[in-house]
Amino acid sequence: MNREFGAETLVELERICARYPRREAALLPAMRLLEREFGCVDEPGMILVAKLLGVSPAHAYGVLTFYTHFRRSSDAKVLLQVCSTLPCALKGSESLYDHLKKITAGEPAITLKKVECLANCDRAPCLQVNEEYIDNATPEMCDQLVAQIRAGRWTPPGQIYSVPPNTHQPVLLRHVLEAGSETMEHYLARGGYKTAEEIVKSGRNPDEVVETVFKSGLRGRGGAGFPTGQKWKFLAKNDKPRYLVVNADESEPGTFKDKLLIDRDPHQLIEGIIIAAYAIRSKTCYIYIRGEFGIGAWILQKAVDEAYEKGFLGRKVFGTASEIDVTVHRGGGAYICGEETGLLSSLEGKRGNPKIKPPFPAVEGLFRSPTIVNNVETIATLPHILKNGVEWFRKMGTEKSPGPKIFSVCGHVHRPGNYEVPLGIPIKELIYDLAGGVRGGKKLKAVIPGGLSAPVFAADEVDNGYVKVDAATKAESRVPITMDFESIAGAGSMLGSGGVIVMDEETCMVDALWNTLRFYAHESCGQCTPCREGTGWIAKLAGRMERGGGRDDEIALLDEVAANMCGRTICVLADAAAMPARSFVKKFRAEFEAHARAKKCPYKHGHAPKPEPAGVGSH
Amino acid sequence: MVTKDVLYKLVVFLATVGIAVGLVPIMTIVERRVAAFIQNRWGPNRVGPWGLLQPVADGIKAFFKEEFVPARADRLLHFIAPMLVFVPPAIGFAVIPWGNQIGSVKLQAVNLNIGVLFMMSVLSIAVYGLAIGGWASNNKWSLLGGLRASAQLISYELTLGLAILVAIMMAESVDPQVIVAKQTRGILSWNVFGGGNLLALPCGLLGILLLYTAALAENNRLPFDLPECEQELVGGYHTEYSSMKFAMFFMGEYVAMVNMSAIVTMLYLGGWYFPGITNPADHSWLGGILSVGVFMAKTFAILFVYVWIRWTFPRFKYNQLMNLGWKGLLPLSLANVALLAVVGVFTGGKP
Amino acid sequence: MPKIKLNGKEVEVAPGKTVLQACVDNGAFVPHYCWHPGLSPAGNCRMCLVKVSNSRKLEASCMYPCSDNLEVTTEGPEVAKGRQDVLEFMLINHPLDCPICDKAGECDLQDYTYAYRGGVSRFRDKKVIKHTKDLGPNVRIWGSRCIACTRCVRFCEEVAGTGELCLVNRGDHSVVDVFPTIPIDNPVSLNVVDLCPVGALIDRNFLYQARVWFARETESVCASCARGCNVKITALDNRIKRMVPRVNADVNTWWMCDEGRLNTRYLADDRRLTASKGSARDLDAAARKGNFGIVLSTYQTIEEMWLVKRLAEAWKAPVGFLTLTRGERKKFGGLVIEPDKTPNRRFAEKLFGELKPVPAGCKGLFVLNGIPELEGPPELMAAANGAEFLAVSDLRKGPLVEKAQVVLPACAWAEKDGTFMNVDGRVQRIRKAIEPPAAVRAEVAWLQEALGTEPLSAEGVFLQAAKEVPALAGLDYGKLGNQGAASNGH
């Protein structure tokens, strides 16, 4: 069987290719075209795009199998994807999956899949039906949905966006709940693009903008917390084109802030892009958006198109000689593409393998040119800094971590959701006051403060502060934890992307760890040996412990294997998997021992027992 | 009467030779069985009852084997050598008193009054057999074996002679009949215990020890079997012999052993006398047969010790052999003779 | 030129070199899997961990640039621990089927495991099973053994240029594969088998043929084209089991082509000529009658050609040539596949000048043909039909051999010692890897017999030739070594 694109599609493909300096970079968009035209990405289709893009079919095949989100020829018309990562699992997604499996058995129109985090943790459990999200899914909703699909009359319900009440004045999230906030009119009406226009038109030295951002002390909101201005200053000074890449691959479980920013206020991001591109003298910007965010990508593309129409982007930005090209590049479903070098590999049309640093992307990144990769929230903050000034920005937050930050709180709290607060508020305030504390009157057991890869805090640390040992006097004191980079690092964890996952007293920590490690085993790119094999190993170890097959000495083994993974790999995914494992073992060792002793899980919870980790046997 | 005496003598003589030669096959099976037993084996036990017919089988085999003479060997000497080894010890039996007398017939083939001297002279001939055998084989290892044998035999002949001299001095006679007769006065009259003179007891004990040691060497028995030591000389003087010629060497060795055992019995162990069993005055048939039995028993006991020693001790080195012979045994035997002489002087010349 | 301190010893490194290259150049042992001097670095196996002064943790040396005053430590407990841990991870899903793996005995994973780890595994769970299948006509994969070093993938992309291989899936399911409908079938595909540091990729022709430690290896030169790739011949039970390339930067770099590797089957052909008819003296006697012609193939060694030249002078016979040219010149990285399919044409040209065609109209003809695939081309058959006397030396039975009065069976290139001059004029040695069939004698032996000279070994003949042939001046077997030497006047 041969596949051929129609003439229109070919033109579209050429247009896409033209947006990248190398044709093969258009591989992922080309596969989206295949999906659109033929319903799936299959072998003849891959041969077609490989031929059109001048790569070998094997390369296309290798790239396709790296990503999980493309539709395969074996997938049915309706693809039901149940999120099974920790925040959803804490809300019972496993039993939901089992229920769905029962009711969809033998249904040819439905393919049921367990997938990793869909970045909808505040409305867990969540499932995705083709491109559409279904929030707070219940078995009854599922029954209804399946019945509708069977009847062939399924209509997408659309997502309901909500932001819980917040005592702090939001900056980025100020307008997201207003109707039509995603439109150009709404953004212009509230004074949007003014800051960017002023900067671009002023013809200021871009270095001044960099200096302003540097002085503001803005730190990257993606996870590492590296000062943005500093990063910009590292850009290699050569005559190669410079690239700005916006990391919209929000895949850290427990984080769902960028999705809200994209879906509800895309122009805020685009204005930030104009400012950043001007500042770093870049003419090309790519927005790498998660494959799962199909609707987000659509909204963003629409916003970009509007900005082009208005002349805010393109050849003559705001009528000046500046050029900025913005391309929305949709990924294919791989956590590792949120890592900046993995993202760049993916953007180049390859498997999303992280690259060795040095050289850092600022020196040699996308297409071997100097590249700045910034998170959506970071970029979206820029217009506010430049509009209100450094002083305004530094008034919020702490000395070293200034500014507002969106924290995504999920898990067993009363009011999960995005909270935009100044950095440095006490963790207790965030969990108990804003999010309303643990739901159902239960006690707190553990909190993961910065996305799934951050080491866990026990309830005691959250309530009474962490134990700080003075280096000189060896005196111990309790220091309360506040939500900023320094305090959390001091407490032995990391702020990361600000995804706070709260677990109540009924949560089995071994099961939670197993779920966590399964995620990393599934998402490891498979490049470096310690990560490729280690993530699978510790996931299997934790799974066996949870099912009661663990031995006492294997608790130490789990810790040691995790320790052996740390710092031995190209990127930090191995560390991201190892750190939770080590902290869970350290802080909840008794639970592991109880499992080994009882030879079964002593907790009664809603999670059905699973025979094998999800990371095994799938693909 | 002459006829009757001659007849008797003939019977005794034939019996003597018969016993001497007949003991050889018996000794071969005894040697092999004892060797086997000492090594925790069973040994040859397949031919006839308890393997007793093994010597017959060996004999037949030896007889039918190919006779082989090496090229350029001295055929005549090669032919004579085995006979020279076999015949002299067989002749030596002639003067050995096998028992008390039956009627007037002494159980001794030839009643020589210089019997002991005769025996010594006859036994010395055997060394020629070995030397000639080694020479005639036209084989350097055989020659070396023969030379070793002659040197060894000559060396130990001195000790042998001096040890025999002790018995002669005790008996004051070289007549075997007299030597035996003097030892029939109770067990302490045996020469081994000093021939009735307790002061000569050490001389007797040392004498039999020296005699026996020398006998081992004379018979090329372990630990003195250097002439035929396989490791160095392949097979020694008889390497190039096969079939019956080899059997002659083989039998000659055993005949010499039996002969030497008989001599030891006769000279030191009271010959056919054993108190309570034989009575010197009893010349009846029964007494005669008993006396022969006693003699044979003593002989066998000594033969057994031959075998026993063989499977106990390792072989000497040649220098050790010579050291022992010349520096050890010879002075010792001289001293023994001197000591006995002194004892004799002090006890009035009579033991 | 940055100066680094390597295990306490100061060494100078060419700019742009990585720490691993510096270690390799200076004799410091650093185990590695994914790094290969002929391929771009990938840095994914993490085996080449070393301690560098710029970093608190261990760094992968294959991607770490050398900077001035960098202190590198390749030994010690910390580094050993790092390697141990990486090996432990590598063996998690690697099946322990060394006993039935054809790579065993020359497997890097095996060697390093012996060097750094005990025989105990702490892994108690189920291993991930990956596919085992044929990737192409010559290559089979055992996916479970794959350690995802991507050497083969990079080879197909960077050297072969065909990119048939890819890494599919991710995490511990990563494995090398081909596109489902496109097998790996390029002229240099078997190099991926040599590149594979474990037994994941196996040469299907070598599959189960031999355990390498029983086989004998001989350093020789491939005779399948004029390039003269340096090879190692693996032989067992007097059969050639495989050929693998040896590194020679001046000839073939690290690679060799599949055609050369697999061109060994004729050695054990049923039609192999094993019995002789007549002798070299008969040939000499017939040739001295006059009007005699010689036909020489460019497959013969330098020694044989030189002896034939002396014979031609003695007999006053014209010499014509048999050659074989096929296909085009193909370049794969440092490897070139020549269209000239005989190994020694260059020397023939040096010795005889321009190569003349088969002499026609001779009364007697002596054909020395070592080209395995060439059987009686028409012009040769015509010349042979016209001759009264025919002497033939060939590998296989054929129409020419049937006709011949004197038949002297030929030794194949793997069955004799000698030298070839490759297309660049490089003189390289071939060595006897297996014994020829029982009655077959080396050509140099019977050629000297025909000449009536004192029989010398191939080395002796070469020394004689080196004295008289300017192109070989100053060369001897010792100087050729195992990498060969450029000839004079080249």
Added chain:
Amino acid sequence: MTNYNIGSLFKGMFRTFQHLVGKKATLEYPEEKYIPRKGYRGEHRLKKDEQGRMKCVACFMCATACPAECIRIVAGPSPWPDRDKIPVSFEIDLLKCIYCGMCEEACPCDAIELTPTFTQIATTREEKIYDLQKLMNR
């Protein structure tokens, strides 16, 4: 002067005499059968699995371990899905074999074993070279 150590001579004589009357170690073979102890290393056999197939996977470990170099294997692809490789031919030259049992020890599949059979009768050298069939049917 050499130390002749007469005492030990008699000690030696006593020891040999003890053996003379002691228990015999040998058997009267054809009538009395020898029953080998457990683990006796007699002639070889190739084991089969529950389905009657050979267990051997032709890994050559036995041939590698063999100090007498008496094992000769030719390997080939397996017809069964649960393994890759089987021996096409498997020969043990029992005339070369020293019955050390290293092959059994080296075998990772527990496929070769030394049986207690110690009587082997052969009239030609060829008969003593056991092939696959013979080794399997033992």
